[in-house]
Amino acid sequence: MALSLDDIRSLFERYGSLAYSGEPVTQLEHALQSGALAEEAGASDELVAAAFLHDLGHLLNLQGETPTQRGVDDLHQYFALPFLRPVLSEGVLEPIRLHVDAKRCLCAIDATYFGQLSADSVRSLQLQGGIFSKEEAEAFLRKPYAEDALCLRKWDDRAKEKDRPTSDLDHYLGVVERMMHRHVTI
Numbered sequence: 041m042a043l044s045l046d047d048i049r050s051l052f053e054r055y056g057s058l059a060y061s062g063e064p065v066t067q068l069e070h071a072l073q074s075g076a077l078a079e080e081a082g083a084s085d086e087l088v089a090a091a092f093l094h095d096l097g098h099l100l101n102l103q104g105e106t107p108t109q110r111g112v113d114d115l116h117q118y119f120a121l122p123f124l125r126p127v128l129s130e131g132v133l134e135p136i137r138l139h140v141d142a143k144r145c146l147c148a149i150d151a152t153y154f155g156q157l158s159a160d161s162v163r164s165l166q167l168q169g170g171i172f173s174k175e176e177a178e179a180f181l182r183k184p185y186a187e188d189a190l191c192l193r194k195w196d197d198r199a200k201e202k203d204r205p206t207s208d209l210d211h212y213l214g215v216v217e218r219m220m221h222r223h224v225t226i
Contacts, residue, residue, distance in 0.1 A: 042126035045217050051099040052209055060095075062160045064202040067098060072206040073199035074192075075215070079207075081195070086131035087188050089219045091195050092212040094136045096120040128216075129223045130185070138189035139196060140168050141180055146193060148177040156197065 043051075056068030065073065075092035083091070097116030100123065121133055143161065146153040148171050157165065165171070172180060180186055 043120075043123040044127075045213060045220065047123075048093070048096070048216065049209065049213055051096065055099045056209075058099075060200065061164075063158060063200040065200050065204075067095065068209065069204070069206075070199050071095060072209070072212065073201060073204050074195050075212045076204075076206040077195035077198055078192070081191065083191065084131070085215050085218055086129060087135060087191065088212070089128070089216045090132045090135040090188070091192050093120065093124070093132070093216065094139050094192055094196060096124070096136075127220045127223060129219065131188075132219055134185035135188040135192045138180075138183065138185060139192045140164075141172075142186070142189040142193035143197075144169060144172045145177045145180045145186075146190065147171040148174065149181075158197075158200065161197065 052068050052071070056066060056071070058067050060067050060070040063070070071092050071094075074094060075088055078088040078091035095116055097119030101116060101119040121137060124133060124136075143157075143165060147157075147165065154162075154171070
């Protein structure tokens, strides 16, 4: 069953106040900050929608606060895709699906990246398969939407700032709604 815009709003209204895995922000604040960082970078509406929705799987597959401390990988990057696929394009879905592997790739190709990860991101990296080998990173970089996923990953890492001003939920739902309409009319 596909998620409607109202379903997405309800998920954020119901669960958006949950803590974002040991970070000083809530799930909603993280989503809003991710979308804001994408907009500030001049990203396309597809990539802004992806940035805003990239962790929606956490709200669909509730595993409690900071599941990585219990050795749980909630596979959030995959969890929302079956619900979003009927209503959104690959340009939104693929960066979401690839954003975890983008972290694994960035650790392999950027010597400074690992040192910038939060404690929870380091824990989740191990649960998600660890740092890519050189060959795995090269294969990842050849995938469609890999560059978008790398951008999304970097915004994801920065979207953990307490009290950072952003546009509101309605603003980003408006971006998602435009992408839903575009997907239906194509």
